[in-house]
Amino acid sequence: MPADATYTYDVLIVGAGGAGLRAAIEAANAGVTVGLICKSLLGKAHTVMAEGGMAAAMANNDDRDSWKVHFADTMRGGQYVNNWRMAELHAKEAPDRVRELEGWGAVFDRTADGRINQRNFGGHRYPRLAHVGDRTGLELIRTLQDHTVYLGVTVHMEHTVIELLLDGSGRAAGVLAYDREKGRFHVFNAKAVVLATGGVGRAFKVTSNSWEGTGDGHALAFRAGAELIDMEFIQFHPTGMVWPPSVKGILVTEGVRGEGGILKNSEGRRFMFDDIPDNYKPQTASDPEEGWRYVQGDKSARRPPELLTRDHVARCINREVKAGRGSPHGGVFLDIAWIKEKIAGSEEHIKRKLPSMYHQFKELADLDITKTPMEVGPTTHYIMGGIRVDADSQMSTIHGLFAAGECASGINGANRLGGNSLSDLIVFGKRAGEYAAQYARDNPQPRIDDGAVEHGIATSIEPFARGTAGENPYTLQQDLQDTMQSLVGIVRQESEMREAVDRIEGYKERLRRVGVSGGREYHSGWHTAIDLRNLLVVSEAIARSAIERKESRGGHFREDYPEKDPACATFNVSTRPGPGGAMQVSHVPLPPMPDHLKAVVEEQKS
Amino acid sequence: MATATFKIWRTHSSAPGDGTYQTFQTEVSEGMVVLDVVHSIQAQQAPDLAVRWNCKAGKCGSCSAEINGNPRLMCMTRMSQLNLSEPVTIEPMRTFPPIKDLVTDVSWNFRVKKGIKKFKPRQPDAPDGTWRMAQRDVDRVQEFRKCIECFLCQDVCHVLRDHNKHDEFIGPRFFVYAANLEMNPLDTEDRVDDLKDAHNIGYCNITKCCTKVCPEHIHITDNAIIPLKERVVSRHYDPVTRLLRMFK
Numbered sequence: 059m060p061a062d063a064t065y066t067y068d069v070l071i072v073g074a075g076g077a078g079l080r081a082a083i084e085a086a087n088a089g090v091t092v093g094l095i096c097k098s099l100l101g102k103a104h105t106v107m108a109e110g111g112m113a114a115a116m117a118n119n120d121d122r123d124s125w126k127v128h129f130a131d132t133m134r135g136g137q138y139v140n141n142w143r144m145a146e147l148h149a150k151e152a153p154d155r156v157r158e159l160e161g162w163g164a165v166f167d168r169t170a171d172g173r174i175n176q177r178n179f180g181g182h183r184y185p186r187l188a189h190v191g192d193r194t195g196l197e198l199i200r201t202l203q204d205h206t207v208y209l210g211v212t213v214h215m216e217h218t219v220i221e222l223l224l225d226g227s228g229r230a231a232g233v234l235a236y237d238r239e240k241g242r243f244h245v246f247n248a249k250a251v252v253l254a255t256g257g258v259g260r261a262f263k264v265t266s267n268s269w270e271g272t273g274d275g276h277a278l279a280f281r282a283g284a285e286l287i288d289m290e291f292i293q294f295h296p297t298g299m300v301w302p303p304s305v306k307g308i309l310v311t312e313g314v315r316g317e318g319g320i321l322k323n324s325e326g327r328r329f330m331f332d333d334i335p336d337n338y339k340p341q342t343a344s345d346p347e348e349g350w351r352y353v354q355g356d357k358s359a360r361r362p363p364e365l366l367t368r369d370h371v372a373r374c375i376n377r378e379v380k381a382g383r384g385s386p387h388g389g390v391f392l393d394i395a396w397i398k399e400k401i402a403g404s405e406e407h408i409k410r411k412l413p414s415m416y417h418q419f420k421e422l423a424d425l426d427i428t429k430t431p432m433e434v435g436p437t438t439h440y441i442m443g444g445i446r447v448d449a450d451s452q453m454s455t456i457h458g459l460f461a462a463g464e465c466a467s468g469i470n471g472a473n474r475l476g477g478n479s480l481s482d483l484i485v486f487g488k489r490a491g492e493y494a495a496q497y498a499r500d501n502p503q504p505r506i507d508d509g510a511v512e513h514g515i516a517t518s519i520e521p522f523a524r525g526t527a528g529e530n531p532y533t534l535q536q537d538l539q540d541t542m543q544s545l546v547g548i549v550r551q552e553s554e555m556r557e558a559v560d561r562i563e564g565y566k567e568r569l570r571r572v573g574v575s576g577g578r579e580y581h582s583g584w585h586t587a588i589d590l591r592n593l594l595v596v597s598e599a600i601a602r603s604a605i606e607r608k609e610s611r612g613g614h615f616r617e618d619y620p621e622k623d624p625a626c627a628t629f630n631v632s633t634r635p636g637p638g639g640a641m642q643v644s645h646v647p648l649p650p651m652p653d654h655l656k657a658v659v660e661e662q663k664s
Numbered sequence: 665m666a667t668a669t670f671k672i673w674r675t676h677s678s679a680p681g682d683g684t685y686q687t688f689q690t691e692v693s694e695g696m697v698v699l700d701v702v703h704s705i706q707a708q709q710a711p712d713l714a715v716r717w718n719c720k721a722g723k724c725g726s727c728s729a730e731i732n733g734n735p736r737l738m739c740m741t742r743m744s745q746l747n748l749s750e751p752v753t754i755e756p757m758r759t760f761p762p763i764k765d766l767v768t769d770v771s772w773n774f775r776v777k778k779g780i781k782k783f784k785p786r787q788p789d790a791p792d793g794t795w796r797m798a799q800r801d802v803d804r805v806q807e808f809r810k811c812i813e814c815f816l817c818q819d820v821c822h823v824l825r826d827h828n829k830h831d832e833f834i835g836p837r838f839f840v841y842a843a844n845l846e847m848n849p850l851d852t853e854d855r856v857d858d859l860k861d862a863h864n865i866g867y868c869n870i871t872k873c874c875t876k877v878c879p880e881h882i883h884i885t886d887n888a889i890i891p892l893k894e895r896v897v898s899r900h901y902d903p904v905t906r907l908l909r910m911f912k
């Protein structure tokens with residue numbers, strides 16, 4: 059069966075979150091033709107959900123801040139397996155990328171002297187997150203979206219890319235997609251393709267990610283032969299909602315802790331004070347009083363332990379729950395209401411600082427956060443791993459294929475600091491757009507192989523041939539999520555992960571039996587069947603990479619290797635398809651950091 | 665656990681009105697929202713049931729529908745707010761052309777936005793290319809920028825719903841958008857004539873239906889539409905300004 063329609067662009071961007079939109083703007087400004095494809099409507103991508111802010115060392119609130127401090131913070135947070143060049147570019151370019159948003163209509167919260175206000179966040183030494191209340195992602199995506207629509211970019215909404223197409227020489231040549239409304243197939247020819255497809259949270263049962271987070275870009279690139287790195291590094295955000303069941307996993311912003319929220323177990327103990335890692339001791343408050351002064355903006359005070367890195371806080375919560383000191387619904391208590399002891403009018407203050415959180419708990423859990431502690435627990439939030447890219451150009455290991463945002467890897471190392479994603483999107487989204495446009499100008503239109511198109515279409519409609527006699531795609535998806543949650547989650551060990559890999563092999567078999575019935579129009583069951591192919595690739599890459607890293611570092615914690623191993627600080631784990639498509643795992647050595655950057659890291663250690 | 669009955673609109677084709685209610689019985693547990701029910705029906709009884717959603721937390725504005733006739737976000741409507749002794753009806757937004765089941769064609773909204781003159785900032789205030797604005801000067805605009813583009817306000821506005829003025833009238837969502845631009849302290853563009861002649865703000869007779877359904881509690885009529893109407897009036901109908909304009 060041939061495709062129903064064909065389009066041709068110089069640069070084709072897959073994904074309309076912050077990274078994809080920023081890439082589209084840059085490519086359009088470079089004067090090439092740009093097509094943009096996204097699974098949902100414009101403005102609904104995952105970026106819209108980001109809350110706390112975007113990190114950029116503008117030094118508006120504390121003039122001690124600079125790119126160097128931001129760089130060192132990012133490397134420390136990532137436990138030094140980050141791509142240092144990306145961390146450097148990010149720290150240097152983020153301020154300009156944030157400022158330019160204001161010229162496109164973004165309206166950030168202000169400082170007393172009228173500049174962009176910046177807030178504290180875990181792992182950032184100084185107040186660094188430009189924000190708009192707790193809806194920064196909405197501000198970012200709307201600003202980029204509204205700027206893009208006037209630039210002549212053609213947007214194909216509610217189209218899902220199902221195959222990345224190469225030309226005979228192995229260069230990216232376009233994609234095959236289907237539209238949800240009618241279920242028709244479309245071929246997009248392009249000289250350069252930018253993947254900006256976001257994360258993989260839906261591989262797990264408890265996640266803050268929307269249905270879109272199925273690792274499509276990761277899997278599309280992998281199947282086409284590209285290399286993925288760092289897939290073992292998943293960020294479990296410490297504070298997701300745990301109750302009621304239907305909202306389990308929905309994020310509670312770190313901003314709650316930034317505004318003074320504290321974590322307590324069922325015995326009322328502030329357990330975070332009991333476990334402060336040595337390398338963070340010099341920067342952590344020694345008692346609750348100092349912690350409170352810090353969140354009030356006292357520059358001589360050090361941060362409370364609730365603001366330690368996410369991986370650490372998540373594990374501490376996990377430990378409390380396992381030790382039987384959890385809250386009634388299997389989490390711990392996050393208390394912001396207590397600040398009434400400290401400030402008059404605390405209820406109004408909380409509502410003003412954390413409007414969405416107030417709203418979210420009030421409407422979904424019937425709980426008033428200005429009066430009662432919340433129950434929270436870890437939720438799968440973000441993947442540090444992804445498509446391996448060149449730091450400067452964001453080109454993957456496939457020519458003409460670029461990647462930016464959460465689906466690309468490198469900047470975050472073993473753990474991402476809060477706020478570094480939104481800034482990553484605009485810094486590297488811009489770079490991807492710029493270099494993709496340049497690549498498109500320098501190279502001819504590649505030729506797509508018709509056979510690959512027909513094969514892609516045939517595979518994707520197979521579930522209809524099996525009809526309702528086939529396996530229910532939702533059941534398979536749930537089984538996979540249960541497996542990943544219980545066997546490759548926050549605390550890992552070899553035997554469990556091997557078990558997960560075995561089960562994934564079985565799921566691949568079951569996927570061949572999945573069936574759906576009805577028409578192709580807006581068919582969620584069919585869509586789930588297509589997603590499953592991607593989810594299985596990323597799940598396998600996560601499990602295999604996690605087996606390979608025999609140590610604990612950042613978001614990757616192993617019970618059988620609970621310590622960090624310096625020998626493992628020298629490589630990234632890479633996965634790529636081997637002959638016959640089987641997944642190959644190997645080590646990619648980290649390039650040595652140049653002396654001037656080493657000096658920056660040392661300088662900031664004190 | 666309790667069992668409840670749902671009547672969900674299923675389309676037969678994308679022709680307006682071509683559909684029927686299908687009745688489903690399903691278990692409802694504590695804390696569930698309407699979107700959960702739709703998902704469980706999708707997973708167990710009707711895998712091809714079409715519904716739009718993303719965030720499940722009232723942040724993206726994808727899951728708009730009419731629940732027992734009230735325009736609402738499905739992810740923010742708890743079952744405990746509804747009377748479960750009677751069937752709960754779930755229908756798509758009726759102002760927009762149907763695509764399938766609960767999904768409608770809202771693309772008109774994206775086209776309308778392109779017709780509004782874009783943001784045009786003044787020269788930067790500082791040599792580093794930045795501006796200075798006080799928080800109190802941006803509070804007003806930030807209210808408008810909370811909009812999640814759920815289009816529920818467009819769904820209830822009678823100018824669109826009953827009079828089908830889609831070609832002449834941009835609707836409450838885009839008055840909010842225009843107000844956000846007009847009241848941005850940095851903006852230098854002038855949209856007042858467009859509001860009167862191209863966007864027909866005059867058709868709005870301030871029924872406030874839009875404000876009542878806004879899940880972000882934006883004061884659409886009081887804070888956006890009325891001030892914009894005042895700008896139109898003072899330019900076009902105020903005798904002094906009119907006189908001045910005649911001599912310009």
Ligand SMILES: Cc1cc2nc3c(=O)[nH]c(=O)nc-3n(C[C@H](O)[C@H](O)[C@H](O)COP(=O)(O)OP(=O)(O)OC[C@H]3O[C@@H](n4cnc5c(N)ncnc54)[C@H](O)[C@@H]3O)c2cc1C
Nearest residue numbers: 073074075077097104105110111219256463464477479480
């Ligand atoms: C609740 C929440 C709060 C957060 N808060 C913060 C914060 O405060 N600060 C911060 O820095 N980070 C935060 N993050 C992380 C951050 O929001 C994400 O990492 C980031 O938005 C990802 O952006 P992106 O552009 O890479 O992808 P996304 O925004 O996820 O967009 C992906 C795009 O790709 C499209 N797509 C995917 N697959 C396909 C396909 N097959 N075909 C076509 N299109 C496809 C999707 O439709 C979508 O348009 C938060 C995340 C969550 C979940």
Ligand code: SF4
Nearest residue numbers: 821868870871872874
């Ligand atoms: S107030 Fe105006 S815009 Fe709002 S619903 Fe009524 S007529 Fe429509």
Ligand code: SF4
Nearest residue numbers: 811812814815817878
């Ligand atoms: S103004 Fe309110 S009701 Fe209208 S689209 Fe925006 S959020 Fe929805």
Ligand code: FES
Nearest residue numbers: 719720725727739
């Ligand atoms: S799913 Fe995002 S608003 Fe309901």
